[in-house]
Amino acid sequence: MDRLTAAQDEYASKFSKLSLNSAAMQNLSKTLTLALLAAVVISACNTAPKEKPMEENILLQEWTGDFGGVPAFDKMKLADVKPAILRGIELHLIEINAIADNEEAPTFENTIEEMERAGAALNRAFTYYGILSGNMSSPEFREVQAELSPLLSEYQTKIIQNSALFARIKTVYDAAKVQPLESEQQRVIELIYKEFEMNGAMLDATQKAEYAGISTKLSTLYTTFSSNVLHDEENYVTYLNAEQLGGLPDGFIKSAASIAKDKGQEGKYAITNSRSSMDPFLTYSTDRELRKQVWTNYYSRGDNGDEYDNNTLIAEILQLRRKKVEILGYKNFAEWRLQDRMAKNPENALALMEAVWSASIARVDEEVADMQAVADSEEATLENSSADRSIEPWDYRFYAEKVRKEKYDLNSEEVKQYLQLDKLTEAMHYVAGRLFDYEFTPLAEGTIPVYHPDVRVWEVTHKTTGENVGLWYLDPYAREGKRSGAWANTFRSHTTLDGKTNVLATNNSNFVKPAEGEALLVSWDDATTFFHEFGHALHFFSSTVKYPTLNGGVRDYTEFQSQLLERWLSTDEVINNYLVHNKTGEPMPAALVQKIKNAATFNQGFSTTEYLASALMDMKLHLADPENMDVDQFERETLAELKMPKELPMRHRTPHFGHVFSGEGYATAYYGYMWADVLTADAAEAFAEAPGGFYDKELAAKLVKYLFAPRNAIDPAEAYRLFRGRDATIEPLMRDRGFPVVGEE
Numbered sequence: 001m002d003r004l005t006a007a008q009d010e011y012a013s014k015f016s017k018l019s020l021n022s023a024a025m026q027n028l029s030k031t032l033t034l035a036l037l038a039a040v041v042i043s044a045c046n047t048a049p050k051e052k053p054m055e056e057n058i059l060l061q062e063w064t065g066d067f068g069g070v071p072a073f074d075k076m077k078l079a080d081v082k083p084a085i086l087r088g089i090e091l092h093l094i095e096i097n098a099i100a101d102n103e104e105a106p107t108f109e110n111t112i113e114e115m116e117r118a119g120a121a122l123n124r125a126f127t128y129y130g131i132l133s134g135n136m137s138s139p140e141f142r143e144v145q146a147e148l149s150p151l152l153s154e155y156q157t158k159i160i161q162n163s164a165l166f167a168r169i170k171t172v173y174d175a176a177k178v179q180p181l182e183s184e185q186q187r188v189i190e191l192i193y194k195e196f197e198m199n200g201a202m203l204d205a206t207q208k209a210e211y212a213g214i215s216t217k218l219s220t221l222y223t224t225f226s227s228n229v230l231h232d233e234e235n236y237v238t239y240l241n242a243e244q245l246g247g248l249p250d251g252f253i254k255s256a257a258s259i260a261k262d263k264g265q266e267g268k269y270a271i272t273n274s275r276s277s278m279d280p281f282l283t284y285s286t287d288r289e290l291r292k293q294v295w296t297n298y299y300s301r302g303d304n305g306d307e308y309d310n311n312t313l314i315a316e317i318l319q320l321r322r323k324k325v326e327i328l329g330y331k332n333f334a335e336w337r338l339q340d341r342m343a344k345n346p347e348n349a350l351a352l353m354e355a356v357w358s359a360s361i362a363r364v365d366e367e368v369a370d371m372q373a374v375a376d377s378e379e380a381t382l383e384n385s386s387a388d389r390s391i392e393p394w395d396y397r398f399y400a401e402k403v404r405k406e407k408y409d410l411n412s413e414e415v416k417q418y419l420q421l422d423k424l425t426e427a428m429h430y431v432a433g434r435l436f437d438y439e440f441t442p443l444a445e446g447t448i449p450v451y452h453p454d455v456r457v458w459e460v461t462h463k464t465t466g467e468n469v470g471l472w473y474l475d476p477y478a479r480e481g482k483r484s485g486a487w488a489n490t491f492r493s494h495t496t497l498d499g500k501t502n503v504l505a506t507n508n509s510n511f512v513k514p515a516e517g518e519a520l521l522v523s524w525d526d527a528t529t530f531f532h533e534f535g536h537a538l539h540f541f542s543s544t545v546k547y548p549t550l551n552g553g554v555r556d557y558t559e560f561q562s563q564l565l566e567r568w569l570s571t572d573e574v575i576n577n578y579l580v581h582n583k584t585g586e587p588m589p590a591a592l593v594q595k596i597k598n599a600a601t602f603n604q605g606f607s608t609t610e611y612l613a614s615a616l617m618d619m620k621l622h623l624a625d626p627e628n629m630d631v632d633q634f635e636r637e638t639l640a641e642l643k644m645p646k647e648l649p650m651r652h653r654t655p656h657f658g659h660v661f662s663g664e665g666y667a668t669a670y671y672g673y674m675w676a677d678v679l680t681a682d683a684a685e686a687f688a689e690a691p692g693g694f695y696d697k698e699l700a701a702k703l704v705k706y707l708f709a710p711r712n713a714i715d716p717a718e719a720y721r722l723f724r725g726r727d728a729t730i731e732p733l734m735r736d737r738g739f740p741v742v743g744e745e
């Protein structure tokens, strides 16, 4: 199955290298609205090379206990966050200055390796910061975040603009060009040098000051952008009464009732302004006016013309980004950003998007025609009987579901009966066992400190050797203060720099917690996303790199591993053993499986178009002249030029496009999901054709060896060729989506 699922809403787990920082910090994601500095660290090294005085702040302290030490989530207090981050910054800068001021001649060991080690205390503080930001946010925390945001930007600037440090890096880099180091070291020095260069390390003093000023200003704007979106998500809840529930599934009604109760509106039903609430409501509600209202609330986030409106802010962000890269000598942000990505430049990224776009909007026309036929045939007794029946954006999901039932006889609710979260978890562990030789053993409650009682922890070991690989934390349920979507993270990454560390990885989702004793049933898309995030976790666990920097990722490549793992959900082994009915325990019937497979290309017009429209908009916004840009008008005109079908919106409209404007991680990089999907579809065909299919031993070994374990220690294009024996081609992606392939009938 290949879809643009909800998985794509998840932001960069945190691997993509933080655009500014040196070794240790990595970009977490949208909620860490801290812009570039949405930085949480995945590379904390848990063995302190030297004895240091114990810090008083608990968030800075070495992690203790079993499993190589674990974060003290049970002792985490909001009041400790700001002092911990500030002290962590101070400590890191002391270490950096010591490296820069070293009187010995620069070597890889005394410069680069020391940089890789530095910042461990701050990394630990950022682990807690990441949880408070993504999993347990509050207005109080957001204030701290806003205060820290410019300070973090300044701190990163201090490292990048440390000329003594950069001079040492350059010396090592220049020497390595003449006399290459061993391959991991060579890759590290190239990545670090590039990072400094891309972020202005070679500018003169005046330029540096200007550049730093822009970075700080941007970091503040990113925070404001996110807060505005969050405000509109929290403040546009639609409350329904018992007469307004037509068409809605029981599970949805129950959870809407419980959310309303939590919000002090007992007896009503709350439709929150989030994708997880909006999407099913629009799919099932028979009340067209309400659908319109819920749709409008959702797609107007950040665009309500009030003090929380993001349009002007976006124009300012675009101008500052342009200025910033112009100082560095680049034409536009996209050119600067993409130089070290797989796509290399905006032209390559646009070429891929445009190659798929026309097939995608042509498919929308067909989907709309199918839906219109259903709408026209409806009895005049329905709510929309007297109105114009042409398909509007708030009708798309509703009629698509009807077409799905009619054409494929596939009922999402029926499928759900076989998708229990606990069983899916077991299924993922089974797949990890077959492909990676991992075993997951649940740890009893209380073994490991967690920040919320709903978080569960498993120990991960190698099946054959029994060796500990790490711990897997699962935080499955939605709660107030947790950001929407699904994502993966690490608290500690693999490194062998100072002895081998194990990996502490986490998966996060927003499932509505079931009533006591009831199975949590999820949709096929949600199951796919669940597998997707687990793919990120496996990518973390399987790392074999020595240097923390090499755990970083290339944005248009790091979604590939996770997207690929989605494919194991529909393998026979998983279906027969884990996709079992929640009441009868019977495996999903072959006929239903066949229906799901038949319907795999269903609604691809909608999902590909909504995604691509956002990805194209992201790129075009950054290629356009930002002076005096009217963002709202630009969005409308660009969509018109693209011939965007009027029946659906972009997946993320510009005023709430957090990937792109709450930080820099996905700016001119949203295309990356499709770039990675080209690889995904191509690699999936390799498994489909292998003698042992998706569990082929030889191919699985290659998968782990070349595509997972090296992380960023090998150039991604080269890694892929090692796996496949050639470059990926676009045809498998087109076939997956049911789009015509040139040269095929």
Ligand SMILES: [Zn+2]
Binding pocket: 007, 010, 011, 013, 532, 533, 536, 559, 562
């Ligand atoms: Zn992902």
